[in-house]
Amino acid sequence: AQTVTQSQPEMSVQEAETVTLSCTYDTSESDYYLFWYKQPPSRQMILVIRQEAYKQQNATENRFSVNFQKAAKSFSLKISDSQLGDAAMYFCAYRSPRAGNNRKLIWGLGTSLAVNP
Amino acid sequence: GAVVSQHPSWVICKSGTSVKIECRSLDFQATTMFWYRQFPKQSLMLMATSNEGSKATYEQGVEKDKFLINHASLTLSTLTVTSAHPEDSSFYICSAPSTGREQYFGPGTRLTVT
Numbered sequence: 001a002q003t004v005t006q007s008q009p010e011m012s013v014q015e016a017e018t019v020t021l022s023c024t025y026d027t028s029e030s031d032y033y034l035f036w037y038k039q040p041p042s043r044q045m046i047l048v049i050r051q052e053a054y055k056q057q058n059a060t061e062n063r064f065s066v067n068f069q070k071a072a073k074s075f076s077l078k079i080s081d082s083q084l085g086d087a088a089m090y091f092c093a094y095r096s097p098r099a100g101n102n103r104k105l106i107w108g109l110g111t112s113l114a115v116n117p
Numbered sequence: 118g119a120v121v122s123q124h125p126s127w128v129i130c131k132s133g134t135s136v137k138i139e140c141r142s143l144d145f146q147a148t149t150m151f152w153y154r155q156f157p158k159q160s161l162m163l164m165a166t167s168n169e170g171s172k173a174t175y176e177q178g179v180e181k182d183k184f185l186i187n188h189a190s191l192t193l194s195t196l197t198v199t200s201a202h203p204e205d206s207s208f209y210i211c212s213a214p215s216t217g218r219e220q221y222f223g224p225g226t227r228l229t230v231t
Contacts, residue, residue, distance in 0.1 A: 033218050042224070043155075043208060043210075043224070043225050044222065044224050044225070045161075045210065045212070045222035047219060050218060050219070052218070089158070091160060091161070095218070095220075103149060103214045103220070104151055104163055104166060105151075105161075105163075105212075105220060107160045107161050107163075108160065109159070109160045110158075110159070110160050112158065
C-alpha cells in the first residue's frame with residue numbers, strides 16, 4: 001500500500017523569505033500523481049501544485065515549485081517570497097493513475113506553516 | 118475550475134438525532150465522490166467512497182450503519198450521521214474527482230453534537 005510521510009509538523013518562515021516543505025512517499029507503482037494542497041483557516045482545500053510521475057520536469061506555479069526526486073521518492077514544496085496569506089496547513093498527497101475508487105488520495109499528516117511579518 | 122458545494126456549512130444537533138450532509142458537484146458530473154473526516158490540526162481521514170448507482174465503499178473501521186452514504190445522482194451524494202453522539206462531532210469534507218487528474222473539494226461541514 002502507498003504511504004505519504006511529512007516529517008515536519010510545523011514550520012515557520014519570515015515574510016519574503018523562502019521555505020521548503022518535505023514530503024516522501026512509498027509506492028511500487030511506476031506511474032502516479034503527486035499533489036500539494038493548502039488548507040487555510042477557512043479549511044477549504046486548495047490545490048497548490050501537482051506533478052505527474054512520468055514528467056521529469058519539476059512543476060512550477062508562480063511562487064510555488066516542487067523538487068521531485070522519483071528515485072528517492074521525494075516531493076518537496078518550495079515557497080518563494082513567502083506572503084502572510086501562505087500561512088496554512090499544507091498536505092502532500094499521492095494518487096494512483098487508475099480509475100474508479102482507486103482515484104482516492106493518500107494523505108500525509110500535514111505541515112503547519114506560519115509566516116512571520 | 119470546477120465547484121463542489123456542501124450543505125449545511127455548520128450544523129448543531131442533539132445527541133441521538135440524525136443529520137444529513139449534502140455534497141453537490143455544480144458544474145460537472147461525478148460518478149465517484151469521497152467523504153472525509155478531519156479533526157482539528159489533523160490530516161484528512163477517508164471515510165468512504167460514494168459511487169453513483171451502487172453501494173458506497175467504506176474504509177476499514179468506519180461504521181456503515183452510522184454513516185449512511187447515498188449517491189443519488191451524478192451530482193449529489195449525501196452523508197447521514199445516524200444517532201449522532203458527541204464523539205461524532207467533527208469537520209466533514211467531500212471531494213469529487215474530475216475526468217482529469219484533479220479532485221475538487223467542498224468547503225466542509227462542521228458538525229457539533231450536543
